[in-house]
Amino acid sequence: MNILTPVTKSPVTEAQVRQYHNDGFLVLRNLFSPVEAAELQAEASRLLKRIDLIDINNIRCRWKNNVETDQCGFDCFDPVIDLSPLCARIVRDARILEAVGSLYGEPACLFKDKLIFKPPGAEGYALHQDYISWESFPASFVTVILAVDATSADNGATEVFPGYHKGGNISPNDGQYHELPLSAVDVSKGVRLDLEAGYIAIFSGFTPHRSAANQSKQWRRQLYLSYNSFSDGGEQRDEHYAEFKVWLQNRYAEYGKTNTYFR
Numbered sequence: 001m002n003i004l005t006p007v008t009k010s011p012v013t014e015a016q017v018r019q020y021h022n023d024g025f026l027v028l029r030n031l032f033s034p035v036e037a038a039e040l041q042a043e044a045s046r047l048l049k050r051i052d053l054i055d056i057n058n059i060r061c062r063w064k065n066n067v068e069t070d071q072c073g074f075d076c077f078d079p080v081i082d083l084s085p086l087c088a089r090i091v092r093d094a095r096i097l098e099a100v101g102s103l104y105g106e107p108a109c110l111f112k113d114k115l116i117f118k119p120p121g122a123e124g125y126a127l128h129q130d131y132i133s134w135e136s137f138p139a140s141f142v143t144v145i146l147a148v149d150a151t152s153a154d155n156g157a158t159e160v161f162p163g164y165h166k167g168g169n170i171s172p173n174d175g176q177y178h179e180l181p182l183s184a185v186d187v188s189k190g191v192r193l194d195l196e197a198g199y200i201a202i203f204s205g206f207t208p209h210r211s212a213a214n215q216s217k218q219w220r221r222q223l224y225l226s227y228n229s230f231s232d233g234g235e236q237r238d239e240h241y242a243e244f245k246v247w248l249q250n251r252y253a254e255y256g257k258t259n260t261y262f263r
């Protein structure tokens with residue numbers, strides 16, 4: 001589908017569009033079939049065998065400590081679509097583009113793509129908003145979670161905090177990533193995104209979210225696919241990753257790690 005293809009058959013109702021704008025997130029069930037989810041599971045297992053890429057100096061890889069062993073382990077490929085023809089098809093699947101396009105009221109453009117593996121024992125993510133105040137960062141940024149595996153409290157499903165997206169960026173506009181203090185939200189109002197494999201959840205770049213550790217014995221694999229609206233910079237994924245890689249390498253260098261590379 002061309003990025004300028006008009007939004008026609010949306011899987012999102014008008015009530016759901018209103019709900020999204022009110023809450024800052026939306027869950028869509030059964031968007032992908034169990035067969036498609038099984039294909040994604042097989043693809044995620046295949047990608048995990050890319051030990052040629054899973055390297056502490058490769059900035060494509062993200063790492064998390066294990067809460068039981070305290071050992072640092074592989075958690076995520078960012079980006080992923082250049083490694084996987086299946087993921088490359090999914091990010092531009094008409095069901096996702098039409099759903100996000102309906103929320104925008106205009107076409108959605110791909111911005112970023114990650115596959116988070118969250119192995120058993122992996123720690124979770126602290127409370128944060130995805131928006132980072134770079135000049136180039138689109139305010140229309142939204143993330144689509146596509147559940148590769150079913151998610152629950154046990155395996156560290158993502159938890160979102162409704163309504164706060166309306167306040168925009170809570171952190172300083174200094175171009176840095178910030179965790180949020182728990183006092184930034186009413187923690188009792190969190191909504192855990194318990195998804196079946198193949199469900200999607202969409203949330204705003206301004207929606208505070210977090211996740212707990214994976215306390216189960218199974219992996220919790222999810223695609224995190226991010227988009228911006230066409231009028232907010234058009235398709236800018238390549239430019240984003242060029243900037244992101246430099247930014248990441250500079251952050252590593254600040255900690256004395258200067259032998260990083262991207263492959």
Ligand SMILES: O=C(O)CCC(=O)C(=O)O
Nearest residue numbers: 116125156157158210211
């Ligand atoms: O994997 C998770 O549970 C959360 C990931 C997340 O918040 C992120 O990548 O921004």
